[in-house]
Amino acid sequence: MEFTANQIAALIGGNIEGNGDIKVSKLAKIEEATAGSLTFLSHPKYVPYLKTSGASVIIITEGITDEKSTATLIKVKDSRQAFTTLMEAYHKQQFAKTGIEEHTNISPKATLAKDVYIGSFTYIGEHTTIADGARIYPNVYIAENCKIGKNCIIYPGVKVYRDSVIGDNCTLHSGVVIGSDGFGFVPNDENNYRKMPQVGNVVIENNVEIGSNTTIDRATMGSTVIHKGVKLDNLIQIGHNVEIGENTVIAAQSGVAGSTKIGRDCMIGGQVGIVGHLTIGDRVKIAAQSGIGSSVADDSVLQGSPALDHFDYKKAYVIFRRLPELRQKIKELESKIESLTISK
């Protein structure tokens, strides 16, 4: 794809400064851009790149600088937002696929909306419905009795077990598993575990994005629920009967054990572990690698394993580093007291 500066300016409502006919065919960061690239400049600290960047066209926030550039400038109110808008347009081009490819197994009892894409080697079970605009890539498995909402993007290799409900505008990346059995076993007298059948399901609301190889287990009974707007990174584990509140984001490789409820607008770092049957409040922030072993009030900020208030953790950890020094001081105190006692 190739666009002129004029075409881009029209799309984002900007003013041209320089040659409007120059063409760009790729997107780049300002410090890495070469001829034929489009980039943007929104933060004052990148202004020096205005002179050195090889970009052909730079979308720039008005008023950020008066410096000139050999590149064509497109001046807009918020260059970052404008650039994101452009990237979205570019990105949508990637998803132009429609129709049903060869080598699929779609149950005659499944219901597919008109405008869907179903890739090769994809399996769709009976009584499953796929809503308008959904794009199901190759090698996907969607079991019986599932619902896939409008405009969902299901990347190659996603597996969705029976009875799962996925809202509109959700994105599931490759290798995601939805609705596998929760980890429920009851020991008997000989420690031969009896499996608790997991007869619940998973419900994912609208606008949820789930990263590659993340796993979300079905509920024992009832539902594991991911509320709207939640963003999960790669390789995350969500146990059975967990509930995650609206717009909470969780970074890669974190795990949430069974039946824990997490509030809304939380920000949870990578490799965090949260044990089961807890309640985590709203707007809670948890530092990477923390371990949460008890319920947490709204607006808490936590760090450590087991986690403390993050200030308390940092203060304690500073002294942890200096423990050898501290022990030395105690030894010195001991000998001083010894000599005081003797001299007395």
Next chain:
Amino acid sequence: MEFTANQIAALIGGNIEGNGDIKVSKLAKIEEATAGSLTFLSHPKYVPYLKTSGASVIIITEGITDEKSTATLIKVKDSRQAFTTLMEAYHKQQFAKTGIEEHTNISPKATLAKDVYIGSFTYIGEHTTIADGARIYPNVYIAENCKIGKNCIIYPGVKVYRDSVIGDNCTLHSGVVIGSDGFGFVPNDENNYRKMPQVGNVVIENNVEIGSNTTIDRATMGSTVIHKGVKLDNLIQIGHNVEIGENTVIAAQSGVAGSTKIGRDCMIGGQVGIVGHLTIGDRVKIAAQSGIGSSVADDSVLQGSPALDHFDYKKAYVIFRRLPELRQKIKELESKIESLTISK
């Protein structure tokens, strides 16, 4: 599916109290149950729900209470066990599939028992045998020279490398990888690593369940062995030549490095890391997020990274939290001694 209270009572050997003709079509927790639901009551703390639950039928442990309910009650000796029996029956209904679906690639040199299910887009290599009652879902890959035992359930997207042996009644959830190469590289003088070919295999004994996206590497030589009754949660890493003893359970996202032997009846929490070439005894318990860097005796209970006895860890961690306070005390002691010395 719909059942009457009378049908359920007959199935689990219980006594009806109330309307035996009332119908239920779903299972629910007592606190969430609505009309048409079946639930159970086994723990005294849930007795108050007897009056408020919307359930139509409640399986209840005899003698737990004399309270009445508007729901139909089915009295049994152990309502939890009875309910599990019902859930198992319900669950089995899900696995009614048999036969070989279209679009498979099954080697003519593979051996399939009579009563098996092979889903679409599944690949079965030569000299592989699939025993009676095994259910292999779509998009599964089973390489050459493997054995899949009786009544195994292999969920969609499982990958089994060559020479793997899987016992009877095993369940492998979606995205599980069995038999990928162990992480074995030998550095040469230029730090260009030479790959150690991994020519061993993986042996999984009977009644093992393995969670979604868990990976088990093949042995360098010999076998990586998962003994009978082991339960592995999601996203676990098992290195080459590891051995895990009978009925040991491991929670999600834990990892065991190469050649470590873990005993039987161990309980290992989530996100635990165990380094290579160790021996972990029987009945060992390891708290979540612990790091095990040396071998461990039978019956140990461990916590921390590196792990200590869990009591020692807890006692030390309590003081870790109060380190700023401790340092303050030391400072005070210093100045007191200072003044004592001066005043002397």
Next chain:
Amino acid sequence: MEFTANQIAALIGGNIEGNGDIKVSKLAKIEEATAGSLTFLSHPKYVPYLKTSGASVIIITEGITDEKSTATLIKVKDSRQAFTTLMEAYHKQQFAKTGIEEHTNISPKATLAKDVYIGSFTYIGEHTTIADGARIYPNVYIAENCKIGKNCIIYPGVKVYRDSVIGDNCTLHSGVVIGSDGFGFVPNDENNYRKMPQVGNVVIENNVEIGSNTTIDRATMGSTVIHKGVKLDNLIQIGHNVEIGENTVIAAQSGVAGSTKIGRDCMIGGQVGIVGHLTIGDRVKIAAQSGIGSSVADDSVLQGSPALDHFDYKKAYVIFRRLPELRQKIKELESKIESLTISK
């Protein structure tokens, strides 16, 4: 496959001591070897096994011992290297497959070299090129506009998103995901996150091996780069715009957050977390489960979360274990000073 001791000796240039016509059909460790097995002896501590091993043939390092054995010995300069050479030969036999199996979807606009293997249920998008000697197993998805280098082995169930570039002699194990979207969301006023389109790609250089279910996200713009010779274990997360230097090895379940640059020849343990936007120097070593929160100089050796120099961490942790004892000492000092003060 069956070989005589004479055939093996010819292959690795060794001298026979004993019956050269004896046949072996499997490889084993010296302590586990049975009749018909080939093994090796390179380390003095294994010399006692020379008498007890059931192996039929033992490749042995010259000069390591004068002991005799009932097994046939093949004497070489470096028995470990010789054995690795043999294992490699054995291993290559496994990859004899060529040609295109039934049930594939290969775009007519893709370019395949002559000597490739493409397994069933594999999808290859348009403008993608597959170089000579590449082996693409079943159930693999390779999107549009990708390059797969010479002699690559892409195991079953790998997913490669559009625009990915993979060098020569790379091995990708099952469940690996290359090029999924980076975790980039910009909060707006209502905390409804706006997705930053991820329009960059992933570039993997030559001789890289990537373990099962590891995920590598595409760059927001530009490239996520894995330099030549890098070895990644299973279940690792590599964020968008990360760069990993030559011959760096990372153990299982570690994660590297977005835009971090890691140097060459680093050794990173399992379950390590590295936050985003850092620079990690060359030859850095990081102990398992460490958390790296700030940039790291060349040749550092680190441990802990947050990580310290590994000696400092070990020294501090030794005292952490003894904190209860330390607190006790402080209490004793307090009462001694108390009594000194009173007695004064």
